[in-house]
Amino acid sequence: MEPVPSALPDGEPAPADGSLPSTALAGLGRGPFGIYVHVPFCTVRCGYCDFNTYTLTELGMPGASVSSYADAALGELTLAGRVLGERAPQVDTVFVGGGTPTLLAAHDLVKLLAGIRDTFGLAPDAEVTTEANPDSVTPESLQVLADGGFTRVSVGMQSAVPHVLKTLERTHDPSNVRLAVEAARAAGLQVSVDLIYGTPGESLDDWRTSLESAIALEPDHISAYALVVEDGTKLAAQVRRGQVTMPDDDDEADKYELADELLSAAGFGWYEVSNWARTPAARCRHNECYWADGDWWGVGPGAHSHVSGVRWWNVKHPNAFAGRIASGESPAAAREVLTDEQRHDERVLLGVRLVEGLPLDVLHDDGRRAVAGLVADGLLDGRSAVRDARAVLTLRGRLLADTVVRRLLGY
Structure with missing residues (x-):
């Protein structure tokens, strides 16, 4: 799952029109080019999460609501097309992350993809992924996504153990993970499953249960990330007050080794420290773009972008983002030239x-x-x-x- 930090770094002012140095534009097309779309909505905010997310009751301004967000994001895509101009290559990968992207109607997600296609064009073999919570998709919505050009769904399983999910404040029913995976596969989508290990109170046997449950789903790809207690989160406050224990490095190492053992035995090969795929074709190419110093444009509040050594990041709050777009300004808060x-x-x-x-x-x-x-x-x-x-x-x-x-x- 692609993270969007809740705290933005310092940087130099970004031009109001979003323009980039000519040296950055000249480097376009030398490697892969991706589009990341950040959807900042969640029904609840999990205690461990420090991503730039907002519950639905916190928002409401036009352009910053679930019903109108797609149009605001399309506004930034129009800006991106204007800034990158004729040098812009076709898009190789699209990743819609969050938050919970599938809180948007499936037709809105398809509309966003159509906007990307119309603005830049999609490579014939483009990888198009959305993250999804198990409780936020149906067979019908997944079929709409597949018919509209999505190729892959990344399901936020996190754990198969109820008490671990409770500590993480994940609200989905564990049994719905299988239903979501089966529905995605029936729609013709590749499936990735995301796991977290090291949650306070999670035993090695609990982690084994989650791994075995994920493997039994027969996904194409599994990610397994160690829990990090981020400053400013509810979980960090619970650790500080002694309500839960800080994740232990040795425990997390044991769990990583178990993950590699079980995943390798099941036919998954590691290709990045926290990611395993059944075949090279099942790797997440969008994330590989990041790891290979590729170029991408990040759409949405708090999203980060990179083009040929110029990196910038958008204003965090959805209301501020929507306001900038409505006024015809770039939503970029600041940038740096590396x-x-x-x-x-x-x-x-x-x-x-x-x-x-x-x-x-x-x-x-x-x-x-x-x-x-x-x-x-x-x-x-x-x-x-x-x-x-x-x-x-x-x-x-x-x-x-x-x-x-x-x-x-x-x-």
Whole structure:
């Protein structure tokens, strides 16, 4: 699931018309190009979530409601088409995230996709994904999505264990996950299932139950993310007051190893530290665009975009977003032009997380010198380093990926 942080970074002012430097426009088309659409609505806000989301009772301004949001998002797409102009490539991937995108009517999601197609064109093999809560889809709505051009649905299962879901404040009925997956498959959609491990009170057996339940659904793709207690969330306050315990690093490591063991035995191959797919074709290509330093335009409140080393982010609140769009202004709050060193560091940070690893010639001298020690410590695969000149994480390296990145960056 694609995150939208609730806190926006500082940056330089973004032009009111959304214009980009000519150097950024000149780089368009050299790699994949994606569109991310953020739908900020949820029926309830889960206690662990720090994404830019709002319950329906918090909103109401025209353009910031479920019924009118698609038109506001289409307004930003029109702006994007004007800014990128003739240099804009066809769209390779679309990802609709949230929030709960499927709180929008399926026809509105299809209308958004049609707007993307009309503005930029879609590649013949474009991957088009929406996230979905199990309780927010029906066989009929999923069929509308499939008929309208969606190819993939990412189902927020999180856990199969009721007490874990309760701690996470997830409100769906666990039995509805299978119904949603079966309905998506019947509509001809690829299916991904999202899991979270490390929830306070979750035992290793609980996690095994969730993994086995997810595998039994026979999805094409499974994501498994460690729970992170983010500042400012209800869960963080509960930890601070001693009501629940902070997730334990050793416990999360045990659960990651169990995930890799069970998923590998079931025929899933890891391709990014937190993601497994049945086949290379079942990988999430939209996320691969991020990890490969591709270009994407993020639509919606709080959404982030990147084009050829220029990164910007939209105003957070849906009312502010809708107001900017209605007045013909860019919703961008601020932006930054990345330095060559920042782009290098991000390439190392993201590239090393992939199963293909990172070419050693990308590294600076300090990073290349660190490789032998990382191999000796069992964090990088020695054969890949020697034979292929690539930094490829071992299983232990995946558990300590942040440490590997710091050493490859010479820290």
